[in-house]
Amino acid sequence: MDKLDLIPEVLDEEPISVLKVKFQGRLLKPGDVLRPKTVKLVPELEWLNDETALYTVCMIDPDAPSRNDHRFREFLHWLVINAPINRVKGGTTVAGYIGAGPPKGTGLHRYVILVFKQREKIKVEEAKISRYSAFGRARFSNKAFARKYNLGQAVAGNIFLSEWDDYVPKLYRRLEFCPNH
Structure with a gap:
């Protein structure tokens, strides 16, 4: 992941292991280029760690609105807390998946x-964000969130690359979002 310049801008250190991610049955290899229409549905995740612990799952875009102009860094695409191992649906969604x-x-x-192991069950102060809303997602900081809730180093992580395709305008309409405003 470090080859993609994530440390120290997004992460303090590499995740401990590679997160197994499947989008519509396709296994993600770190750095794969995927089209937005391929990643429109919630992925399946699998990680190895403590089966008795709870986890936080976070997906961000550090390149919002572009890699050269990242004034909205990090744009939050998904945030789930208190998830049992490998069961994101069993957790509490703070920001619905987009x-x-x-x-x-x-x-x-x-x-x-990213997947972070929690030290205990957490209750966040942040407002919940619907999967139909873009508001409240810009300028999220995964590092600040992890510090605030004492999450420590990510136990697993993965990364993919994506650029605009003809699905993106449909996503923006669903979110009532215009990137130029």
């Missing part, structure tokens, strides 16, 4: 999916 949606002409964006 797939990749890079603006047209901004090139490849990095999408980072």
